[in-house]
Amino acid sequence: MNFTDHDELDRRMKRRKRRQRSDVFWNILTVLTLLASIGLIGALLMIYSNPFISINPFPPPTLPVLVIIPTSTATPVVLPPTWTPTVGITETPAPATSTPVILPSETDASIEVFPTAAGNSLYTFGLQATPSAVNSETFKPSTGCAWQGIAGQVLDLQGRHLVNIGIVLKGTYNGKTISTQSISGTHTEYGDSGYEFPLGTTPIASTGLLSIQLVDQSGMPLSEQVIFDTFDTCDKNLVLINFRQVK
Structure with a gap:
């Protein structure tokens, strides 16, 4: 090997x-770049999950404090449990002759009514x-029996x-269904506010x-329903049922 070969080997070693x-x-x-990339990805994930983290260079603006404005609560209107209609009152002068008022006697046959x-x-x-x-x-002398x-x-x-004031009569009489109304x-033979329902020409028990029941103009009841009997004798061929305002 000559001198030239030694120089060539030195140059190769230096290049290697x-x-x-x-x-x-x-x-x-490369390793540093890989580590930096991993760290950057981790930081981005942390910022994505919590934008308000301290490492976020561009945090979102702070939201203003939520102001809760009170809302008005509607107060329900409570209606009374029952509606009391207003009825008209007609004052009439006392008649020249008084109308007899027949009160029940102990000998009258039983008449079933709802308690009032x-x-x-x-x-x-x-x-x-x-x-x-x-x-x-007593009230209609010409009727007889x-x-x-x-x-x-x-x-x-x-x-x-x-x-x-409306009065409704319902039920069955002499095998026929009755549903009639008067006021x-x-x-007036029974008084200035008198009413009457003829049933027939022969007394039937x-x-x-x-x-019978009082109602207003729309048909709503003003009184309890009164259930009563009829009789087949001439001295009991008229059933008197008088109503009075209680409140």
């Missing part, structure tokens, strides 16, 4: 060492007295006559088949 140093540098740089207590009643009207069965000639019916009157709290003040 330079390449090795260069490879080490690039390897280190002025203090606890849900209705505006109740019975003035226990219904009674009398001879129709060839007539049967129901009649009465309607009074206010002060005992004054009330007219134009107070149409038969019935038990609990007929009922």
